[in-house]
Amino acid sequence: MNSLVHMLRLFCALSIFVLVALPARAQDIDAALLVADSVLITEDERLVATGNVEAFYEGTRVFTDKIIYDQKRDELIIEGPIRISEENGDILIADSADLDSKLEDGILRGARYVLNQELQILSAQTDRVEGRYTVLRKVVATSCQVCGNGVPIWQIRADRAIHDREEKQIYFRRAQFRLLGVPVLYLPRMRIPDPSLERATGFLTPTFVSDTRLGFGIKIPYFVTLGDHADITVTPFITPVTKTLELRFRKMFRRGYVEVNGAVSQDTILPGDLRHYVTGYGAFSLKNSFVLSFDIESASDSGYRSNYGYSGRDRLGSGIALTRVKRDVFFQAELLNFETLRDNESNDTQPTLIGNVTYERRYQLDRIGGELRAGLAVHGHKRVSLTDIVGRDMARINLDLSWRDEWTLAGGLRLGLTSSLGIDRYTVTDDSTAPLHTTQVTPAVAATLRYPLQAKGRDGASYLIEPIAQIGWSGGSASTLPNDESTIAEFDESNLLALSRFPVADRRETGAVAALGLRWQRLHPDSWSAGLTIGQVFRDKTDANFSANSGLDGLTSDTLVAFNYSAAWGAAIQARGLFDSSLESVKGEARFSYSRGKYSVSGTYVQLKADTDETRTSSVAEWSLDGTYKINRHWTSSASFQYDLLTDRFAETGAKVVYENECISVGIGATRSFARSTTLVPSTTYELAVSLRGFSTGGSGKAARRTCRN
DSSP states (O other): OHHHHHHHHHHHHHHHHHHHHTTSOGGGOOSOEEEOSEEEEOTTSEEEEEEEEEEEETTEEEEEEEEEEETTTTEEEEEEEEEEEOTTSOEEEEEEEEEETTSSSEEEEEEEEEETTTEEEEEEEEEEETTTEEEEEEEEEEOSOOOTTOOOSEEEEEEEEEEETTTTEEEEEEEEEEETTEEEEEEEEEEEEOTTOSOOSEEOOOEEEEETTTEEEEEOOEEEEOSSSEEEEEEEEEOSSEEEEEEEEEEEETTEEEEEEEEEEEESSSTTOOEEEEEEEEEEEOGGGEEEEEEEEEESSTTHHHHTTSOOOSEEEEEEEEEEEOSSEEEEEEEEEEEEOOTTOOTTTSOOEEEEEEEEEEEEOTTTOSEEEEEEEEEEEEOSOOSTTTTOEEEEEEEEEEEEEEEEOGGGOEEEEEEEEEEEEEEEESOTTSOSEEEEEEEEEEEEEEOOEEEEOTTSOEEEEEEEEEEEEEOSOOOOSOOSSTTOOOOOTTSTTOSOOSSSTTSOOOEEEEEEEEEEEEEOTTSEEEEEEEEEEEESSOOTTSOGGGTOSSSBOOEEEEEEEEETTSEEEEEEEEEOTTOOEEEEEEEEEEEETTEEEEEEEEEEOOBGGGTBOSOEEEEEEEEEEEOSSSEEEEEEEEEETTTTEEEEEEEEEEEEOSSEEEEEEEEEEOOOSSSOOOEEEEEEEEEEOSSGGGOOOGGGOOOOOO
16 A cells, blocks of 8 residues: 555656656756655646645655646745745745745745744745745744743734845844843844854943952953854953953964954052053964964053953963974974063063974884884073073073883893983073083983783783882082073973983983882773872982972982872873982872762862972962852853862852743853962842853753653
8 A cells, every 4th residue: 555655656756757857858957856645737727736845956845735837927826834944954934935946036924934943934925035044023933931821931023024045134124122021132133143153243242340459340241253264252341340342353274263352441559550461372284294373462551461360370381383293393483571460579670581402203113123212302581681690591402312112021020221312501691600601522321120010800900010220320410500481390190211311401410329119000991990199219329409298308218109099980190209218298289070960060179288499488288179060951060179288268169041942042150269469359240141042152052952742
């Protein structure tokens, strides 16, 4: 029976196609294809198709119960209900229609227009013009789910609306915006992008801001497209305290991108001053794997970015770099400029202009075995001040050659040998306590033994425990030059076996040194994995270039403990710490995160002792925590805080609640900063953001669509 029905529909489709196209030659056929359960030809030469009728033309499909084709007028008379679907997913539902044979021009009565399954427009009459425009009269537009006789959260009522399918814009005439059925705004003309448009010139989501320093105001961003690959966003922000204009420019190139952000303000915080800031960055891929990148930071005064919540950084950095990274080659040349905003630092006596060139290459030596590494580094930094000592400028050239190889001995013991030669040339000016030129040669050699023991657990997990021992020697003597670069040396698992643990080659470790370590690891991608590293360094003489808080300043270093953990169920932990001989923590840091289902939380902990060599006059101990909880499909809450354990008070707190459904998103948040300095005072900021969804500026609300009961 089903086969018979299918054959009948196919016969009707072929018959209708032949009848519709009969007057034309085969190559000139340009009309809709009809498929129906039955078809007949009337005496006035009309073709009548009934029963599950479908019409097709270049991606447009019409579904209805009856279509009459008038061959003389080349017109389709369609009796509803009618459903028209476009190739892009738009749907038009109507009671009846008169359309041309291409389904492009005509009139639809009692129409409901649905764009991208989100924005729906109801109209008394709809005209299709030139296959491009849809003209709707007496319209009601909304993306809200309406159940029964309910009232949508928001709606646009207009005498007329035109949807331009090519430009993907909807134009309203004599429009009225209603909120919960109450008229709140009248506009003679109004334009919104349709849901399928990703970028369009127009207003973005406004944000209401109330700040204890800046007062109450509203930010209304205006987005301007500059072609397909560039745009600019202008955001005015006016309160009783400030008149601010924020700007953002973005541009994509074939091989790179550029983004610049900035703002300019006149306020009562610093009356009479024009306050501003600019940040920018970009990167471009060049030939031969080179990448050119740059970043820019500038501010009119030390407190401006913090006052307005743009950034809390207290140092500004700008620079340009040319980088090349390949399997065996690394090259980077960069020019940097720094500006400090700290009260206890001066830009005259801080290095502000810095240049670096680094080249590294490695070679695999097939004949003798092992790997040869060669490196060249050139560095220079300059201060503004010309005063002796505090205006010191320095430059250096470092040449490094090293060879390393590793063998497996009897019983699985691993032996590694490393030898290196460092040749350094230093120049110091504007400092009467240091020689003008210094040359130093530092040979070094080290032997490392590892004894990896592996096992397989019953659950499939892989286990590794590996004792590590190293003994090494470096020639030369400890540097007596001023320490401008290696002021902060970190001791961690990555440099436990390094021949020098200074961050750069402005100085090197010398003398005999030994290191002991133990590494444990568990790997199982389907359950949990973890790792633990414990290590300590021993040397024959102390090095005064290491700060007290580095953990490396004595004959015996502090004990390094590093731990990591990750689980398939969403948890991850990383922790690292240094402990002295009495097992008291010298410094420590930890990060953790957890994400599963509705919950997401992450946090950090940091603990540092005061150390004047590291320009830290007081100890630091602080927790920070961020969390998100998705209450249901529509409600999401989040909170964050920073807590100072030494002063036993919060440094910053924040909370936010967001409600979203298919047609609206509302976010309410508050942030409290407790920071205090000569340019900062404690402040509280409240923000309210409301976004209409269902067209491009508001984003999609499909995931949070409500459903009607019964």
